[in-house]
Amino acid sequence: MRQGTLFDCIANEWSGHNLNSIKYIDLFCGIGGFRIAAEQIFEKYNLKSECVFSCDIDKYAQESYYANYGEYPSGDITEIESEDIPDHDILFAGFPCQPFSIIGMGKGFEDTRGTLFFDIARIISSKRPRAFILENVKQLVGHQKGETFRKIIKTLQDLGYWVDYKVLNALDYGLPQKRERVFIVGFDQPAWFTWPSKITKRLELTDILEKNIDPKHLVSERIRTKRHEVHKSQYYPSIWHENKAGNVTSYPYSCALRAGASYNYLLVNGERRLTPREMLRLQGFPDSFKIVVPDSQIRKQAGNSVPVNVVRAVVENLIPIILDQTCNIKQRNVI
Numbered sequence: 001m002r003q004g005t006l007f008d009c010i011a012n013e014w015s016g017h018n019l020n021s022i023k024y025i026d027l028f029c030g031i032g033g034f035r036i037a038a039e040q041i042f043e044k045y046n047l048k049s050e051c052v053f054s055c056d057i058d059k060y061a062q063e064s065y066y067a068n069y070g071e072y073p074s075g076d077i078t079e080i081e082s083e084d085i086p087d088h089d090i091l092f093a094g095f096p097c098q099p100f101s102i103i104g105m106g107k108g109f110e111d112t113r114g115t116l117f118f119d120i121a122r123i124i125s126s127k128r129p130r131a132f133i134l135e136n137v138k139q140l141v142g143h144q145k146g147e148t149f150r151k152i153i154k155t156l157q158d159l160g161y162w163v164d165y166k167v168l169n170a171l172d173y174g175l176p177q178k179r180e181r182v183f184i185v186g187f188d189q190p191a192w193f194t195w196p197s198k199i200t201k202r203l204e205l206t207d208i209l210e211k212n213i214d215p216k217h218l219v220s221e222r223i224r225t226k227r228h229e230v231h232k233s234q235y236y237p238s239i240w241h242e243n244k245a246g247n248v249t250s251y252p253y254s255c256a257l258r259a260g261a262s263y264n265y266l267l268v269n270g271e272r273r274l275t276p277r278e279m280l281r282l283q284g285f286p287d288s289f290k291i292v293v294p295d296s297q298i299r300k301q302a303g304n305s306v307p308v309n310v311v312r313a314v315v316e317n318l319i320p321i322i323l324d325q326t327c328n329i330k331q332r333n334v335i
Contacts, residue, residue, distance in 0.1 A: 021048035022322065025085060025129075027093035027120060029054045029073050031064045031301045033283065034092035034133070037311035041319060052086040060297040061304075067292040077119045082126035089322060091132040093120050094306045121155050124186075130322050131191075133314055134184040135306050138167050141182050153184070161186040164193055168314075170284075170307035172198035176205050176253035177282045179307050183314055191321045196313035205237045205252060208281045209268060217272045219264055227270040240270040254282050259303030276302075284308030 022042065026035050035051055042049040054073040056062055066072045074080060095116050124132060141149050156163045163186045170179040173196070185193055219227075227240060233250035241255040242248050242265050254266060257279055266274060276295050277287065279302035291298055 021050045022090065022319075023050050023052045023086070023088040024090040024092060025088045025123075026051055026054040026073070027077060027091065027123070028095050028116070029056045029065060029092075030058075030061050030094065030304050030306075031285075031289075032069055033285075033306035033308050034094065034135075034311055035069060036285065036289075037306075037308045038090075038092065038315050040308075040312055041315045044316075045319070047319070047323075052088055055080065060293045061301055063293055064290075064297075064301060067290045077116065082123050085123060085127060087127060089130045090318075091120070091124060091127075091129045093132070094135040094304075095120060117152060118155075121159065124156070124161070125159050128188060130188055130325065131318055132161075132184075132186045133311070133318065134186075135181050135311070136184075138180040138182055141165075141167065149182075156184070156186050161188060162190050164195075166195050168195075168310050170310050171202065171253060173307070173309040173313050174199055174202045175282060175284055175307055175309050176203050176208060177256065177307065178251070178253060179256040179310075181306070181310070183310070185314065185318060187321060187325075189325060191325075193321060194317055196317050202253075203281075205239065205254075208278055209237060210275055210278060213272065213275055217275055219267060219272060223264055224271050227267065231270065233270065237269055239274075240267045241265065242267075257282060257299075257303040259300045261303070279303075284310075284312075 024038060026032065029035065032054075035054070039049065041047075051069070051071075054065065054069075054071065055075065055077050056065065056073045057076050062073050062075075120132075120134065140152075143149060153163055153165070163184065165182055165184040167180055167182050170177045170181075187193070218224075227242070227248060231240065231248040231250065233240065235250060235252040238250040238252055239254040240248055240250040242262070248270075250270070254274075258265070264273065268274060268278075274282070276291050276298035279299060280289055280291075281287070283302050283305045284307050285305075293301070
């Protein structure tokens with residue numbers, strides 16, 4: 001059975017019945033990594049879709065979102081009643097990861113941001129979407145010896161959802177960035193979900209790096225000299241990464257972008273910082289994405305974003321299930 005053929009068959013059935021568009025919401029939306037990935041899949045298969053609600057508490061993220069999608073996200077999700085959120089088919093949420101990350105001290109639910117997961121749960125409980133995709137840092141799976149993650153999965157299952165999860169790496173889906181994140185999918189009915197296969201070819205740094213850069217992105221001579229004294233790279237071009245202990249490594253790809261990291265923790269060839277456009281490219285955003293906020297905010301936004309390519313691969317495997325259930329078509333083999 002070729003999934004693409006089945007996808008086309010179901011999508012044609014959807015179109016033939018002239019059903020309403022797929023409605024989705026974009027929680028903790030940031031700069032719209034989930035949205036742009038989903039829209040790429042909807043457009044690829046000529047499916048009608050509508051984002052009926054988005055939210056993010058960060059005012060700069062709201063500005064970037066408005067510039068690129070034409071709408072201002074709502075603000076603090078804790079102040080929004082579930083009943084005030086429109087009905088929807090799919091819920092997307094890259095909920096705040098700092099409480100579960102190594103950099104964020106790993107406080108989990110002891111951190112007030114960690115409790116935002118339960119706002120996702122209350123919305124799912126109230127609105128009963130057909131499916132959801134959640135994303136967080138890989139460390140969430142092992143946080144507090146796995147107890148935090150078990151609590152999250154059980155909460156979703158107790159809401160009556162079929163749930164699965166997997167850690168996926170952006171390196172395996174076409175992006176030159178080692179970014180491992182756990183993705184959680186859920187369906188309101190039992191579903192045969194297949195995680196997307198890795199792809200063998202990815203963009204190279206030469207596809208990402210800009211040829212002409214503003215001198216403001218160059219590091220000082222002191223930093224450049226210090227880095228080159230302790231490290232010699234075997235790759236060119238390369239991204240040099242300095243960890244919290246001061247150790248420097250380099251690869252023909254980037255380590256994970258981080259919103260709150262040192263200004264110079266990632267350097268191109270040990271000599272300059274990444275430009276805003278390069279950071280967006282590393283996350284899979286097209287060059288048509290408009291930059292309307294200061295560099296420092298784009299660095300934060302890119303570091304907080306989901307990798308578009310990975311989300312797109314997950315969405316592409318999720319949508320046929322939604323269409324199949326909605327159209328009430330029995331799964332069948334297509335040669």
